[in-house]
Amino acid sequence: MADKDDNKRPIIVKRKKVIAGGHHGGAWKVAYADFVTAMMAFFMLMWLLNATTDKQRKGLADYFSPTIAVSRVSGGGEGALGGRSMSADASQVQLGRGGITSSEANGTTVEDAELMAVEAAIFGKGGDSLLDEEMLRHVSVRLSDEGLVIEFFDLPSSPLFEGVAPTPLLRKLIRSVGGQLRARPNAIAIASFIAAEPVVTRRPQVWRMSNGRADAVRRLLPVAGVSDARVVRVTGHADRRPVASDPLSSRNNRIEIIILRDRVAPRR
Incomplete structure (x- = not known):
């Protein structure tokens, strides 16, 4: 008789209701990670500005500048951004420096370009060697x-x-x-x-x-x-x-x- 009474007992199933965003969910972790990354990048930038010379900073800036022209004349003008024509300095074009007049991507100066043109002529990098x-x-x-x-x-x-x-x-x-x-x-x-x-x-x-x-x-x-x-x-x-x-x-x-x-x- 005891077994029959046990079988008649109601079975109660407890289901935990999950509410989206409970305790703010996990979105805060993503936001916090983005904040920490941004702060790390900011402090790295501050360190680079303090630990490098003007020439090195120029090289870093040029590294992130586009070096492949999409047209014969570069964009911009003489306004706020100071855009220049690729043919503004004819001597650079003649030296085979790709029309970059003030510096190369690695911070090379105009004088460096002129001296390296002598090296190129000696070894024939632009044609016949001397x-x-x-x-x-x-x-x-x-x-x-x-x-x-x-x-x-x-x-x-x-x-x-x-x-x-x-x-x-x-x-x-x-x-x-x-x-x-x-x-x-x-x-x-x-x-x-x-x-x-x-x-x-x-x-x-x-x-x-x-x-x-x-x-x-x-x-x-x-x-x-x-x-x-x-x-x-x-x-x-x-x-x-x-x-x-x-x-x-x-x-x-x-x-x-x-x-x-x-x-x-x-x-x-």
Whole structure:
């Protein structure tokens, strides 16, 4: 009888009613996450403004600027936004800088663009190179804070000097880049570096040789049509700044001709 009474008991099912937005739901979490992200971005921006130079900030701004033109003339005008025509500076177009007149996307200045145009001409980036393939093996060009550094260096079987006397190869190298040196009015500096001598050398000659080689290159510039008056510094560094891990390597025998920044040479 007890079992029959149990079967007759009503079955009560309790269902919890879920109300949308109860306790504000989960939307607040999304809003809070957006707020935290925005604050992090704001503090990052404040840090960048305080920790960077004007040139770096210009580079950051240019990074987010469009660099591909959709028409021959860029939008805007001389109004508040200061838009400019891509052909406003003809020299930049001639230099192959894509019509960007004031700076490149990485903060490159007009002077940088002009100096890099010399590098492009030497290596033939815009057409035929000034040097043949064999001569190019002796050449390295880089842009530094001081200016454009044109470096000529020895190869194991092909030296540029015999003692302090320039070889025909070096004479040809300097004549080949003479046109680009003449095209820029900037002052010029010459630096010479020598591979280290063995420790057993009785009378080290690195200082005498580096000074002699630097002066020999100075005397070669007028032969290439470059006025000697433009040379403002001739320096022999001996073996003090090797570029190869082995101080005795012939790669350390090199000459640097530097087209200096922001200096105008006297009349040629």
